[in-house]
Amino acid sequence: MIRTPQYWIEITRNALVLENYLPFIQDPGFGAFVIFGGTVRNFAEGKPVQALFYECYEPMAEKELERIAQECFAQWEVGRIVIVHRIGLLQLTEPSVYIIVASAHRADAFAAARFIIESIKQRVPIWKKEIFADNSSQWKHEIDLGKQ
C-alpha cells in the first residue's frame, strides 16, 4: 500500500469493500467523483467463465499505479485518487478493481478515471487467468502454441 494525502494505491488479496475508500475522497472542495469498478464477468473469449485468478509483480505494480496517479495530478485538476486492485482467486460478480477520482469539476474526474483504467490494462504488471466452466484455464493473451 502506498498512501499520501492525495492518493491511496493498494494491491490486496482481500475482498474489496467500496465504502472503506469513500471517506478518503470526501472534501468540501470537491463537487464530483467518478468510480470505476471492474467485476468478474461470466463470459470471456466466447466461453463461460467460472472464476478469475489474478497474479501480480507486486512491488512494480504498486509503483506503476503510483506513477499513473501522479500523471493524473499533472494532467487534470483532480483532488484525490484511489486505485485498489485485488489479486488471487475471484468468483463471479466480485470486484477486481476500484478506481475513485474526486475533483472540483466532473470532466476531470471522468477523464482521469478513464485514463487510469486504460493505463492499468496497458502497463501495470498484473495478469489474469480465466478459469472456464469446463475447468480448463488460460492466461489472457496466452499464445495457443498448437495453432502456430
Next chain:
Amino acid sequence: MIRTPQYWIEITRNALVLENYLPFIQDPGFGAFVIFGGTVRNFAEGKPVQALFYECYEPMAEKELERIAQECFAQWEVGRIVIVHRIGLLQLTEPSVYIIVASAHRADAFAAARFIIESIKQRVPIWKKEIFADNSSQWKHEIDLGKQ
C-alpha cells in the same frame, strides 16, 4: 420512484446511501460499472457556499430521467442504470446525485454515465439555490436584474 428490472429512477428528500443501490446492478453478465457522484462544494460563483437547496418539478423530473435512461439503453450496450437525485437542503460534502451504469464492457458504462449527468444538467427540471457563507442566496442561472 420508477423501477423496472433495467433501471431505477428516484427523487428523494432523504440522504443518499450508495450501498443501497449496488445490489441492483450486480449481475455476472456485467464486467464493469461506473458511478458518478455529485457532492456539495464549498465554492460557487467565486463565493464561499455553506449549503445548497434543490427544488424539483417532481413528476416531470422523474419522467425526464426515465427518458434519459431509455436513450442510454438505445445508444449503448448497458445492462443496468440507477439515477437518484436528492432534493431539499444539503450540507457541504453531502451527495446530491448518484448515477450508476453497469455494462459488459467499460466504454459503454463511461459513455452512458457521462451522457446522463450532462443530460440532467440540460433538461431535467431540478433547480439549485446556492446559500452563501454570508447567508445571501441565489438560484443558479438567476439573472441579476440590478445589472441589466
Next chain:
Amino acid sequence: MKITVQLYAMLRDLVGSETVTLDLPEGATGSDLWDQLCQQYPSLAPYRSISRIARNHQFVTETEPLAPEDEIALIPPVSGG
C-alpha cells in the same frame, strides 16, 4: 379558456406564487401564454428567452396550441446534478 401555469425556482419567487391562472383565447399557444404572463408580471420577461414550456411533463415549442386540461409548467434554466 383558463390555463393554469406552474412556476418554479426564480420564476415562482418573482411572481410570489406557485401557480398563475390565465384567461387565454381558444387555441392559444405557448407564445400567447408568455405574452400575457409577461404583461402581468414584467419581471419574468428576462427569463422568457431562456425558459422552456412543459406540457404534460414534456418540453414543447412555443408554437404548440394549449388546452385547459393540459398540465403546463414554465421551466427556467435547470441546475440539477
Next chain:
Amino acid sequence: MKITVQLYAMLRDLVGSETVTLDLPEGATGSDLWDQLCQQYPSLAPYRSISRIARNHQFVTETEPLAPEDEIALIPPVSGG
C-alpha cells in the same frame, strides 16, 4: 555476470520456475538476455516480441545494459483491471 530474471504468468508456467539465473558477459543488454533465454527455453520465443523488460520496477528498452544488482523481470502482456 550473473543476472537473475523473474518470470510471471505464462512465462513462468512455460519455464516451470519463478526465476532463471543466466550467465551473461559484462555490459550485456536486455536483447542479449532474451537471446540466451530463448536459446535455453525455446517455448518463450513467441512471447519475446510482445513482452517488455522491467529493471528495478521500471520498463526499459532492450538496448539498455544490465547490471548484476538490478532486479530484472520479464513482463508479458498484462491483463489487470
